[in-house]
Amino acid sequence: MPRRANNSSRRTRRTRRPQRHKDVLHRQGGHRRHDFRCVGCRLDVSLDAPGTSHRNHCPNCLASLHVDLRIPGDRAAACRGRMEPLSMSVRPDGEWMIIHQCRSCGELSANRIAGDDNALTLVRLALKPLRDTSIAHRTLLQL
Template structure:
């Protein structure tokens, strides 16, 4: 039996999809992590702008200068490379963009993986090139 040829006019139109635009400003309630590929909710306890995955701490280079501005053109993957602590005791993640090399500092969120944060905090202690006694005097 011969196959029927489908003409372009016979196809059904596709449904409209709720996709983010180039800047990622769609009004969705979650995003997919570029590191571990898990769905991450946009709401985060302790911060107004979710900018990293709470599981693997990976981020996407979307902010330029102001947190939440979503004005960066790079859109590269940012890996958490270290931690910093403010004088008031708040922990900050230091991210490094793998595309453009820029560094950024982001607040940790209340639902970040505590094991991943502690692994990053004790990483300098496991480095055999730096004596532990030097780190303890800081």
């Protein structure tokens, strides 16, 4: 998808800070780094993700698996449940974050989007609160 080429994009790209360094454990031999098959759509996903050092969700359906506890790649969670995208959040620097919720234990986690994530699925997730117009209607009436 082509990058936006107007002034606002140049400004945000210049002011955007680089990705925070993370101790991703598969780089240090913490667990075997391997490709995976998505639990939601059965897509075979390679672990090399553009824009992020640690892929943690399927680029097609955005589903994830509850395997890590705090550090990416620590594989410390005993749940192994399926995590489905719940909502979209935005960091102060403009980075989109997917809020995942585990289907089996209800745990929430926030994950950065990757460069090859399905744009239509991302936008559909971001538009979810606005799909039901009753709350938006009530809000606009109150302003």
